[in-house]
Amino acid sequence: MKKVLAIAVLGMFVLASCKKDYTCECKVNEQTVTIPLNGYKKKDAESSCDAAKTTYSNADADATCTLK
Numbered sequence: 001m002k003k004v005l006a007i008a009v010l011g012m013f014v015l016a017s018c019k020k021d022y023t024c025e026c027k028v029n030e031q032t033v034t035i036p037l038n039g040y041k042k043k044d045a046e047s048s049c050d051a052a053k054t055t056y057s058n059a060d061a062d063a064t065c066t067l068k
């Protein structure tokens with residue numbers, strides 16, 4: 001029973017730590033735009049930041065976005 005409880009507690013800790021706060025920093029037309037991505041999984045934050053880059057690329061072909 002103790003092993004099951006220990007595994008359950010460890011599992012909850014691992015699942016809770018998957019979501020974090022990220023920031024997508026984009027440079028568009030010589031300006032920096034910061035997009036907060038709070039409570040995202042890394043994979044979802046990367047997708048959102050890539051989508052932001054695609055959107056900003058319509059205004060500035062040299063737009064870059066970095067996930068931090």
